[in-house]
Amino acid sequence: xxxxxxxxxxxxxxxxxxxxxxxxxxxxxxxxxxxxxxxxxxxxxxxxxxxxxxxxxxxxxxxxxxxxxxxxxxxxxxxxxxxxxxxxxxxxxxxxxxxxxxxxxxxxxxxxxxxxxxxxxxxxxxxxxxxxxxxxxxxxxxxxxxxxxxxxxxxxxxxxxxxxxxxxxxxxxxxxxxxxxxxxxxxxxxxxxxxxxxxxxxxxxxxxxxxxxxxxxxxxxxxxxxxxxx
Amino acid sequence: xxxxxxxxxxxxxxxxxxxxxxxxxxxxxxxxxxxxxxxxxxxxxxxxxxxxxxxxxxxxxxxxxxxxxxxxxxxxxxxxxxxxxxxxxxxxxxxxxxxxxxxxxxxxxxxxxxxxxxxxxxxxxxxxxxxxxxxxxxxxxxxxxxxxxxxxxxxxxxxxxxxxxxxxxxxxxxxxxxxxxxxxxxxxxxxxxxxxxxxxxxxxxxxxxxxxxxxxxxxxxxxxxxxxxxxxxxxxxxxxxxxxxxxxxxxxxxxxxxxxxxxxxxxxxxx
Ligand SMILES: Nc1ncnc2c1ncn2[C@@H]1O[C@H](COP(=O)(O)OP(=O)(O)OP(=O)(O)O)[C@@H](O)[C@H]1O
Ligand SMILES: [Mg+2]
Numbered sequence: 211x212x213x214x215x216x217x218x219x220x221x222x223x224x225x226x227x228x229x230x231x232x233x234x235x236x237x238x239x240x241x242x243x244x245x246x247x248x249x250x251x252x253x254x255x256x257x258x259x260x261x262x263x264x265x266x267x268x269x270x271x272x273x274x275x276x277x278x279x280x281x282x283x284x285x286x287x288x289x290x291x292x293x294x295x296x297x298x299x300x301x302x303x304x305x306x307x308x309x310x311x312x313x314x315x316x317x318x319x320x321x322x323x324x325x326x327x328x329x330x331x332x333x334x335x336x337x338x339x340x341x342x343x344x345x346x347x348x349x350x351x352x353x354x355x356x357x358x359x360x361x362x363x364x365x366x367x368x369x370x371x372x373x374x375x376x377x378x379x380x381x382x383x384x385x386x387x388x389x390x391x392x393x394x395x396x397x398x399x400x401x402x403x404x405x406x407x408x409x410x411x412x413x414x415x416x417x418x419x420x421x422x423x424x425x426x427x428x429x430x431x432x433x434x435x436x437x438x439x440x
Numbered sequence: 441x442x443x444x445x446x447x448x449x450x451x452x453x454x455x456x457x458x459x460x461x462x463x464x465x466x467x468x469x470x471x472x473x474x475x476x477x478x479x480x481x482x483x484x485x486x487x488x489x490x491x492x493x494x495x496x497x498x499x500x501x502x503x504x505x506x507x508x509x510x511x512x513x514x515x516x517x518x519x520x521x522x523x524x525x526x527x528x529x530x531x532x533x534x535x536x537x538x539x540x541x542x543x544x545x546x547x548x549x550x551x552x553x554x555x556x557x558x559x560x561x562x563x564x565x566x567x568x569x570x571x572x573x574x575x576x577x578x579x580x581x582x583x584x585x586x587x588x589x590x591x592x593x594x595x596x597x598x599x600x601x602x603x604x605x606x607x608x609x610x611x612x613x614x615x616x617x618x619x620x621x622x623x624x625x626x627x628x629x630x631x632x633x634x635x636x637x638x639x640x641x642x643x644x645x646x647x648x649x650x651x652x653x654x655x656x657x658x659x660x661x662x663x664x665x666x667x668x669x670x671x672x673x674x675x676x677x678x679x680x681x682x683x684x685x686x687x688x689x690x691x692x693x694x695x696x697x698x699x700x701x702x703x704x705x706x707x708x709x710x711x
Contacts, residue, residue, distance in 0.1 A: 348593060348596070
């Protein structure tokens with residue numbers, strides 16, 4: 211495949227409530243020039259498998275997948291775990307769908323979105339899930355009633371399921387925290403550094419906190435584990 | 441503010457990491473390069489910038505009298521004997537801490553900008569009122585830290601606070617670097633520090649006994665053409681502040697005497 215086209219191109223999925231993204235994807239794609247392309251997956255939760263399919267679909271049509279935009283943290287994590295070039299920037303539209311600190315009290319379901327590194331002494335708290343784009347430095351803390359998802363390095367303290375949710379988890383691109391807490395369990399962080407490029411998650415497993423490669427909730431755990439990126 | 445005076449806060453969070461020493465040395469170095477430079481001692485509780493510059497016995501008025509309008513600014517500014525481009529605005533009485541407000545610091549600085557190219561503010565340790573007052577008057581910052589976990593942690597906290605005050609750019613100086621300890625992994629490496637703090641590195645300053653000697657004499661190292669390791673570091677930092685591209689020393693190549701190099705070669709069985 212020869213790539214002459216170096217322009218940035220972005221193809222957008224429709225929103226989930228509008229139509230299935232697969233319906234008109236090919237006809238939309240025909241309007242783009244062969245070469246690199248980024249995909250805005252909107253609010254579609256895509257698994258590792260979905261992304262592999264998307265990637266090969268693009269390749270068959272002469273495109274190289276050059277970035278994923280998504281409003282869904284799990285999609286971002288799937289994409290990262292797959293070693294796809296991913297773009298954690300959420301579009302303005304997407305931000306509107308996320309909860310801001312102010313309307314935190316109104317609903318517990320949505321994701322608290324925070325952009326920027328948390329430095330020593332800083333603390334964010336969410337009643338539901340939290341998605342942080344940046345690092346959590348030593349001395350900083352994130353806590354959430356639901357899951358803690360960190361698009362960056364976790365070097366400080368994270369507390370998921372602080373109101374007792376035993377299924378809450380902590381996902382980070384680089385998991386080397388000082389301390390992890392899930393519900394009422396507390397664990398010291400692991401010694402040493404994790405393998406680079408491998409997102410990890412901490413979950414509660416028969417009463418203690420364990421760390422494993424990130425498996426987003428949309429990935430079928432029986433059929434495959436996420437391969438480390440090269 | 442009309443002029444392009446660079447108003448730079450020199451801060452660290454943790455105490456004793458080398459803020460005042462850096463302020464004094466940069467002040468002299470910038471003055472020697474021809475810039476009209478004012479150094480402002482904002483550490484009212486434990487002032488000692490005057491000492492380090494050897495100007496203690498020439499102080500008549502301080503920032504306090506300037507604010508109270510019982511003297512003019514130029515009466516309070518103490519010119520350096522050898523480097524007339526440098527002037528110190530001394531800190532007043534520690535009791536100033538009780539009433540000083542961010543607006544007061546802003547007022548002092550706004551009086552300085554017409555006559556100076558650089559205003560360096562020596563910040564007190566901590567993140568309380570003294571720090572907040574000093575931040576309010578600053579445009580940019582240099583965060584000083586040591587390759588120690590506690591100093592890095594405090595620097596991180598300070599950077600977080602500077603960000604909320606839209607002080608920009610914020611650059612990093614890593615002071616008291618000991619190449620041998622880094623080589624033997626007994627000290628955080630330069631990478632370990634920049635990895636956490638994620639700031640552009642303005643320079644390293646090597647651990648150097650001459651710093652202490654010069655402090656006691658009240659003659660910053662940059663005042664003479666001293667070839668001591670720290671003197672070189674301070675001078676390079678001053679040049680980088682003007683945008684000169686001077687590569688940052690590699691601590692792993694410093695301080696290794698011929699003897700050390702020989703030993704290493706022996707270990708690698710080249711001989
Ligand atoms: N590069 C260096 N090599 C050796 N000694 C140093 C170096 N830098 C600073 N020091 C020494 O460390 C001590 C503290 O330095 P300094 O007073 O500049 O710190 P500070 O951050 O201003 O402290 P404070 O927070 O109390 O104001 C001094 O004794 C000084 O001589
Ligand atoms: Mg000091």
